[in-house]
Amino acid sequence: MSIIEVNDLFKVFGHDPKRVFPLIEKGLSKNQILKKTGCTVGINNASFNVRKGEVFVLMGLSGSGKSTVIRCLNRLISPTRGEILIDGRDIMKMNKEELLQVRRSTLSMVFQHFGLLPHRSIIRNVEYGLEVAGVPAGERRKKAQESLELVGLKGYEDSLPNELSGGMQQRVGLARALASNPEVLLMDEAFSALDPLIRTQMQDELLELQARMHKTIVFITHDLDEALKLGDRIAIMKDGVVAQIGTPEEILTHPADDYVRRFVENVDRSKVITASALMRKTDVVTIPKDGPHVAVRLMEKKGLSSVFVVDSERRLAGRVTIDDAVKLERSKQKDLSPALTTDLYVAGPDTPIADLLGTAMTAKYPIAIQEEDSGRFLGLLDRATILAEMYDGEEDATTPLDEILEEHEDAEKEIEV
Numbered sequence: 001m002s003i004i005e006v007n008d009l010f011k012v013f014g015h016d017p018k019r020v021f022p023l024i025e026k027g028l029s030k031n032q033i034l035k036k037t038g039c040t041v042g043i044n045n046a047s048f049n050v051r052k053g054e055v056f057v058l059m060g061l062s063g064s065g066k067s068t069v070i071r072c073l074n075r076l077i078s079p080t081r082g083e084i085l086i087d088g089r090d091i092m093k094m095n096k097e098e099l100l101q102v103r104r105s106t107l108s109m110v111f112q113h114f115g116l117l118p119h120r121s122i123i124r125n126v127e128y129g130l131e132v133a134g135v136p137a138g139e140r141r142k143k144a145q146e147s148l149e150l151v152g153l154k155g156y157e158d159s160l161p162n163e164l165s166g167g168m169q170q171r172v173g174l175a176r177a178l179a180s181n182p183e184v185l186l187m188d189e190a191f192s193a194l195d196p197l198i199r200t201q202m203q204d205e206l207l208e209l210q211a212r213m214h215k216t217i218v219f220i221t222h223d224l225d226e227a228l229k230l231g232d233r234i235a236i237m238k239d240g241v242v243a244q245i246g247t248p249e250e251i252l253t254h255p256a257d258d259y260v261r262r263f264v265e266n267v268d269r270s271k272v273i274t275a276s277a278l279m280r281k282t283d284v285v286t287i288p289k290d291g292p293h294v295a296v297r298l299m300e301k302k303g304l305s306s307v308f309v310v311d312s313e314r315r316l317a318g319r320v321t322i323d324d325a326v327k328l329e330r331s332k333q334k335d336l337s338p339a340l341t342t343d344l345y346v347a348g349p350d351t352p353i354a355d356l357l358g359t360a361m362t363a364k365y366p367i368a369i370q371e372e373d374s375g376r377f378l379g380l381l382d383r384a385t386i387l388a389e390m391y392d393g394e395e396d397a398t399t400p401l402d403e404i405l406e407e408h409e410d411a412e413k414e415i416e417v
């Protein structure tokens with residue numbers, strides 16, 4: 001179910017936005033439109049929805065329109081055209097009171113530079129939003145306390161912001177956003193000001209927190225690794241246009257265009273692509289229904305030296321080689337079970353292929369992919385498929401991200417001229 005729905009959204013900055021639409025329709029670039037009209041196309045026909053409970057990442061280079069989108073979502077700025085529904089309600093049709101209510105109770109913002117009030121203690125910073133919303137003192141203290149504990153800052157209630165490290169200050173920012181128990185957290189480059197180690201730690205903590213709280217998070221970043229790590233789905237933006245929306249795997253394995261392809265080509269794919277994306281379905285033998293005869297015929301027909309065997313509920317029971325199955329068939333046995341070997345290589349569908357590489361290199365037969373809870377057999381993954389996937393990723397690596405950045409900088413220079 002979607003909690004945010006954005007349809008055909010445009011934001012044009014400048015004096016005469018109406019002049020801009022025919023030019024967009026003609027296919028003029030953002031740069032050309034700026035030169036012709038003096039207007040900047042901040043968002044160009046963006047449509048997406050954010051599902052309840054997911055981490056939705058808006059990712060793109062500087063100037064691609066990420067912040068403009070997030071500011072439209074809480075209507076800090078008004079879109080030029082298009083529709084934004086928050087929990088099914090059109091944000092453009094809300095009056096001031098309704099809008100305030102949505103900002104207080106549904107959407108909560110976490111900023112890059114923390115936005116803490118320097119002379120207020122940590123707990124009073126966390127209480128701030130509740131105070132403005134008129135929540136009584138006792139109740140807001142209790143909520144702020146709970147929120148600080150959630151982010152691991154119990155004991156720092158009376159400190160001042162400048163007594164805390166950058167990472168801790170951002171946790172206060174997060175606690176403040178969480179204190180009003182919003183449905184959606186809007187996080188604008190929230191970890192970008194932190195140094196790399198602390199940043200990684202904050203990403204891990206956010207994922208842990210999210211596993212417990214199941215909030216909806218819209219996270220903005222220009223960092224692809226951060227996007228791939230945090231995002232359940234990622235929207236890649238370029239010049240105000242949403243170039244692709246997909247899971248990290250979808251984006252890595254099926255980039256929508258050259259821009260996305262070049263953007264993602266230097267990523268270590270093996271850490272993101274999971275077994276389920278590469279596994280293939282295969283014929284299996286089902287016991288007790290199928291005996292040695294069926295197993296032998298199947299392997300002969302398909303040219304296999306062994307085959308996976310499942311039970312009637314498709315749970316993996318083992319593997320049988322053609323030699324063993326033939327022996328049983330010759331001795332007129334009906335039951336395949338005595339020939340089963342259980343020395344299998346098994347992995348769950350969500351295992352990154354980086355974790356399977358070692359096994360795949362030494363395994364004599366494919367890895368069985370099995371649903372973790374039920375033990376149901378899903379498919380197999382062989383060494384050739386893993387290698388082909390990883391090799392593909394490297395083979396295309398001809399245009400590094402730096403080049404995209406340079407091109408982008410050139411475009412920026414043109415604008416300045």
Ligand SMILES: Nc1ncnc2c1ncn2[C@@H]1O[C@H](COP(=O)(O)OP(=O)(O)OP(=O)(O)O)[C@@H](O)[C@H]1O
Pocket residue numbers: 013014040041042060061062063064065066067068069222
């Ligand atoms: N108030 C404004 N007036 C004019 N142009 C603006 C305004 N705000 C943003 N823009 C332009 O809109 C485009 C999108 O900007 P936006 O800040 O949304 O990008 P971004 O992807 O968030 O980049 P960054 O990471 O640098 O903030 C840019 O070309 C920017 O110059």
